[in-house]
Amino acid sequence: MAHDTNTLNWDILISNLQYRPLDHTSKPQASNIYLRLHPNQTADLYGFATLFASKIAVDTTAERQKYPAKYQPPSEDEYLLDDATALKISPMVQRIHHWRIGSHSTTKVRTCTHHDDEDTRFKQNDDSNGDGDDGDGFKFNCDCVLPLRERKVHAFLRQLSDNDCYMFDDINGAAAFNMRVSMALLLHGELDPILRICSHPGVGYRVWKTVQQCNCMPADEGWDQLYQLALRSYLMLNILRRFHELRVPPGGRRTAPYTETYRDTGLYQKIVHSCTNLEAEIPGLPHYFFFGVKNDTNQTIFTRAALRDLAKIDGPGAQWLLPPSFFSFLDSMTIRQQSDFLSKDEYPYGYVPFEIFCHEFSGTDIPSEAEREEAFRVLRSTVLPEELVLQVMDHAQVMDRVGSNGRMRQLPVPHDPLAEDNVAVLDQYLAECWRIMVQCSVFAHELGKDINWKSEVVYFLRHYIRGPDKELLDYVASELE
Ligand SMILES: [Zn+2]
Ligand SMILES: [Zn+2]
Known part of the structure; x- marks a missing residue:
């Protein structure tokens, strides 16, 4: 679908925002984009969200019209995925094995011919001791990435079950594998099999929208992650590309005195991190290919000691110009905190120069x-x-x-999505984010529960952009119904 970002009223959004550097006289919490707190703010920003939602709605209708208006519910023994579609999504599905099942090196991307594999939903054993924690018995009987069994309709009808702490994979392994296969289909734009399965009365994806592994884990297992990450990245890049004064100077070098760029803002760092550092990897794939950041949740967590080392004259940070505020930030941390490890919530987004942020999160660069x-x-x-x-x-x-996944880095100029030489790739990526949102919107509609896009945009604004004293955009419930 042809997507033109210019049809959204960015000017109104941007006129309500301001950039404050770390050395701003107001001593901001971070180098960041802040609300201006104009009297019209609520009306303006809700207006932006309304237009955004209406554009998505128009494209959702148009997208749905590309497919048959009505599907015949498939029988359980039918193949939902043909060979070509299965092969197309196989490299991504291989990552699911690697990530979740740990058998990446042994699975093969090829067309499965193992017809003798038994069809089963891998239901929980209900007549066991009643605690519901007997595993579902999910296992692979051949080393094909996507066994024939997993391409049949019955695999797409597995249901999410309740599970105790740490038991998600045991109880929901089979259903979760299938959910990820469906997410891979959506990321590849393969909407036809998705619509076909949605016509089956037994499909359970409605409850798979927002899912957490257990009550003490983040809700990052559901398919809502697909469109939420896309929305976050889409809005963040579209906002920052309109702050021209925050562009990285040619050559990417900082000049003295310390000058900040968009990559030093809390908004940029927080969203790049949230889109590329996920327990459930699949929804993050388009984003970390684009940002050139590897998803590796095992990276060492930044410690206060490591931050202090960066500030040493001969430390690893010496090659970068560090802003004076970085040092006062370090001082304040030492006093405030007991533990040396920084939790994700404590991570100093918008306090550390991008070079440090990037050093932490990308590890080695993906080659182009x-x-x-x-x-x-x-x-x-x-x-x-x-x-x-x-x-x-x-x-x-x-x-x-x-x-x-064998894919090369996408940005010609690494780590600078807004660089002039990256414009073509950036526009392509933003269109891809939009497509993901629209196709998820079709999916949600087919499941009988539309996504409230206005509310999603307002949530983004409230969550990621505050006033200089942490003021929140008003929450107007009646506006969001
Ligand atoms: Zn096989
Ligand atoms: Zn738990």
């Missing part, structure tokens, strides 16, 4: 296609035999596939 070709060329110009060169490249490819 051009860089891979250059490496190939250099290796070939050495005395190494061709066979060894191929082996080295193959190894690099494998290493990379673990991190990025």
Whole structure:
């Protein structure tokens, strides 16, 4: 679908926002985008949300019209996914094995031919001891990424069950695997099988919208993550690209005295982090390919000691110009905190320069296609035999596939989505975010419960953008019904 971001009233949104650097006289909590607290703020911003919702609604209707108005509910033994569709989504599905089941290295991307695999919903054993914690018995009987069994309608009718702490994978392993397959379909724009399964009266995706592994875990297992991450990133980039004074200078180098860019704002850092650092990886894939950040929740958590090291004259941060406020921030932390580890909530978004933020979250950079070709060329110009060169490249490819599914970094200029040379890729990515939102909207409608887009946009504004003294945009319940 052709998406034109210019049809939204960004001017009204932006006129209600202001940027404050760390050295602003008001001593802001972070380098960030703040509400201006204009008297018209509520009307303006709710107006923006209303228009946003109406644009999505128009595109949702248009998108739905591309498919048959009515589907015949499929029988349980039918294949919902043909070979071509199954192969198309297989590399992404392989990541599900890697992430959740830990069998990445042993599964193969190929068309499964194992017809003898038994069809089963992997229901919980209800007549056990009654605590509901007997596993569902989910296992793979062949090493194909997407066994034939998992492409049949019955696999798409598995239901979410209640589970105790830490028992999500045991109790809901089969249903969760299928939910992720469906998310992979949505991310690939494969709406036809989704609509077909939604016509079946036994489909259970409505309760899969917002799901947490258990009550003490974040609600990041449901398919709402697909459109929420897309919305967050879409709004954040569209806002920041309109603050021209925050562009990164050519060459990406900071100039003295310390100058902030959009990448130093809390808004940018918080959203890049939230879109690329997920327990349930699938919804984050489009975003970390775009931002060039690997999803690795095992990264060491930043410690106060590490932050202090950065500030040392010969420490790892010495190559960057650190803002004076960074040092006062460190002082305040030492006094306030007992533990040396920073929790996610404490992470100093908008306090640390982007270079430190990036160092923490991206680890090694994902190479671009051009860089891979250059490496190939250099290796070939050495005395190494061709066979060894191929082996080295193959190894690099494998290493990379673990991190990025074999896909290369998308941004020609890394870590600067708003750079002039990245405009084409940025626009493509924003259109992709919009498509994800629209197709999720079709999915929700088909399940009989529309997404309240106005409320989603207002939630974003209330959650990520505050006034200089943490003032919240008004919550007007009657506006959001
Ligand atoms: Zn197989
Ligand atoms: Zn728990």
